[in-house]
């Protein structure tokens with residue numbers, strides 16, 4: 001019989017394939033007395049030989065599916081296995097202590113890892129430590145006779161089941177074979193969900209316990225539109241979902257007709273629809289979905305994809321590529337927003353009780369301004385290659401904005417003095433994602449060139465509900481009248497000073513929110529590229545004056561989310 005599980009619909013679409021569990025097995029090692037040390041040494045040799053074979057295979061598959069660069073990491077892993085020091089020391093522990101191979105190997109690798117990780121300023125050694133950790137898992141798994149998942153080798157259609165997916169897990173997934181993913185934790189705005197939308201694969205997050213409910217190779221249907229997973233579906237269910245998938249594909253074809261059209265409402269009001277991107281690679285999706293701008297370039301992925309701080313030149317190349325790729329259409333680049341659920345191991349930030357309320361984003365940039373200045377110089381140099389807008393994340397006070405802007409001006413003056421060409425038309429704005437900034441938007445509007453409302457954070461801070469925590473996801477309420485009032489105040493404040501207001505949080509692409517935001521006068525909507533065409537299609541059906549009436553009512557008369565949803569349904573048939 002079919003089992004049905006529900007979670008949070010994170011990325012649209014329907015998929016049907018078998019389960020692939022991306023769950024780490026238990027690799028706890030016990031210490032056992034081994035009188036036959038020769039046999040233990042042989043076990044170690046067999047396990048490392050097998051690991052080498054496995055890694056060589058993984059590497060060749062990864063090279064095929066992900067490319068040369070991504071596959072190179074496996075060379076480093078194979079090298080670890082050939083390190084004579086590591087092997088000799090393990091043998092010597094087996095011999096002298098008469099212990100089992102897995103225990104000896106764990107002891108010796110621990111020593112190496114501690115040593116290398118201790119060399120704090122040496123990025124190379126830090127990487128070696130990470131390589132040893134990875135390889136150790138494989139060797140110990142072989143010794144314990146358990147199988148490790150290896151997403152890079154997937155070469156048949158699967159649905160990934162995991163606790164959560166990190167950006168580096170996602171980077172290893174080949175879209176050709178990974179048809180969907182479902183996770184235990186996360187919310188609609190957690191970064192794994194955002195990645196799924198940019199990969200254009202259906203995803204459901206926050207199911208709480210999918211990893212325990214599904215076994216490897218179980219047949220699954222993932223309905224990313226309604227947030228439902230079917231385990232062992234019946235023939236009828238499969239037929240019905242295939243039909244829905246076909247209808248969804250037809251709808252997508254209809255939306256595609258709007259690829260090169262501007263985003264205008266039924267009564268001719270033009271708004272700008274931009275795309276949110278994480279890397280220059282996302283430009284393909286931006287083009288394929290007809291974005292009129294990039295409303296948010298999350299530059300922190302540049303820092304996260306690297307094992308040390310990216311250089312000014314590396315950053316310059318990335319920014320230039322995006323600006324040139326957009327051929328003078330606006331590109332809003334957000335300065336580094338590390339922190340929260342986006343970690344950067346090499347910055348060695350201390351663990352915090354409340355990372356989302358901690359040392360992150362502009363707070364790091366202003367504190368460690370050498371990192372910030374490098375990024376700003378790269379941006380300023382790239383500015384002549386297109387239409388650049390710079391945006392600071394997590395601004396809480398006007399002073400922070402002034403300080404960040406002053407550093408930008410200083411770097412600009414220094415570059416110009418050196419004879420470097422810099423555009424003289426760079427708009428500088430802020431993310432409005434902290435309630436304090438939203439409330440004081442009227443004062444901010446006198447100093448910034450634009451606002452981009454970051455509802456992913458603004459909602460979590462306003463409702464005091466962690467955006468990653470599925471237990472409180474019911475409080476994640478974009479249509480709550482309180483949020484609508486904040487958004488209205490931000491937009492009105494911008495307009496009063498002749499500035500524009502955009503939104504780059506996920507709410508901007510939410511089909512129930514769009515009519516309200518249009519009514520509130522939002523100028524720019526920036527969203528996952530895959531939401532652009534359906535939003536453009538929706539806007540075509542809306543009358544901006546009627547939507548103003550709708551949003552006025554929602555803001556002034558509604559008390560609950562349900563009332564707002566009902567009202568939207570009355571106005572948008």
Ligand code: PEP
Nearest residue numbers: 433454455456457504505
């Ligand atoms: C936001 O907070 O709404 C936002 C767009 O930024 P991020 O999701 O990267 O925190």
Ligand code: MG
Nearest residue numbers: 433454456457
């Ligand atoms: Mg944010």
